[in-house]
Amino acid sequence: MPELPEVETVRRGLAPFLVGSRILQVELRRKDLRFPFPDNFAGRLQGRRIVALNRRAKYLQAVLDDEQVLIAHLGMSGSFRMEAGPIGTFKFPRGKIPAHDHVVISLETGQLTYNDPRRFGFMTLATTDTLADHPFFAGLGVEPLSNDFNGETLARLFAGKATSLKAALLDQRNIAGLGNIYVCEALHRAGLSPLRAAGDLGAAAEKLARTVRALLAEAIEAGGSSLRDHRQADGALGYFQHNFRVYDREGQACSSPACRGIIIRRAQNGRSTFYCSSCQS
Structure with a gap:
């Protein structure tokens, strides 16, 4: 999607x-x-x-x-x-x-x-x-490209939550518009495990917020990720999929500098999660 x-x-x-x-x-x-x-x-x-x-x-x-x-x-x-x-x-x-x-x-x-x-x-x-x-919009959370999205907002939204960090980021009631691909990528770039409890984010909240914003901006500049169906308005395909560091890279070497880990995939809340257990904690 x-x-x-x-x-x-x-x-x-x-x-x-x-x-x-x-x-x-x-x-x-x-x-x-x-x-x-x-x-x-x-x-x-x-x-x-x-x-x-x-x-x-x-x-x-x-x-x-x-x-x-x-x-x-x-x-x-x-x-x-x-x-x-x-x-x-x-x-x-x-x-x-x-x-x-x-x-x-x-x-x-x-x-x-x-x-x-x-x-x-x-x-x-x-x-x-x-x-x-409207039913489509009434329960939506903060826009990740808005000025309201920052570390303080993330810390407030995730405070006391025992659910995984990935599940909390995907919950549209918290943050509107994030999906599986970009959550996997953002967590890898921020060095955070998708399995980590959202309530334990602590001081890493600001780093994660900055990473999400930068990642989305980079992906938009690239025209999005053309996996199976996405096409831009002029008929062209996006090319951010060539910049994936973890998504759909199961079994490949981690691209983080000095990391010798391997990208693994596991089912999490009914979706595939891709991450490096060596450099994401």
């Missing part, structure tokens, strides 16, 4: 085309994605101008000129594109099959197509005055 860097990459790629542009027509090639489209979905969008394109956690929020908000989630395999782009040689390249183009939005600036082979993504509508209390 696309994580925060992938969704933010898509937002930044789409914003120059979408913000300020009017929606001319909406073609729905299915009656549903993961969920049915709202009643009169196409009609409520047609003629509206997009005034802002925001991101909250892993959701895109297109604010319209009538105070409606188009909410979109990419699910496991969803992608938006405005035009074709270069396709490099990446780990799990994915072609754009026209049969999976489920929503086509014609704008003054061009055509926006939503492609989703697995159809786990979805789109819905809300209003700006109810957005904060």
Whole structure:
């Protein structure tokens, strides 16, 4: 599933085309994605101008000129594109099959197509005055790229928690948008074990917060990680997967200087955790 860097990459790629542009027509090639489209979905969008394109956690929020908000989630395999782009040689390249183009939005600036082979993504509508209390957003935690995310915040959120550090970082009620890939990578870079109790973070909280912010910024700059499905808005793939230090590197040597450990994988809360037991404590 696309994580925060992938969704933010898509937002930044789409914003120059979408913000300020009017929606001319909406073609729905299915009656549903993961969920049915709202009643009169196409009609409520047609003629509206997009005034802002925001991101909250892993959701895109297109604010319209009538105070409606188009909410979109990419699910496991969803992608938006405005035009074709270069396709490099990446780990799990994915072609754009026209049969999976489920929503086509014609704008003054061009055509926006939503492609989703697995159809786990979805789109819905809300209003700006109810957005904060919307079921998708009401329980979300702090944004890791916001000024509110720092060591003090982490220490407060994790105080007294016996759950593992990795589970606490993945809990969207604590931090919004972090996923399995970037949590594994951040913990390795910070030298912290994913098995460590979250409540024992102590003085390492500030280092972890800085590491998370730097890692996300680096991943966004690289266009995210193209594993199986992620694609940028111009059709290009991200390349941060080439910078993975632990994720999907089971059995390989640890890349930390002077460390002779081997990356191991273990199941943790139903997900694969990749880490080095030698340099992460």
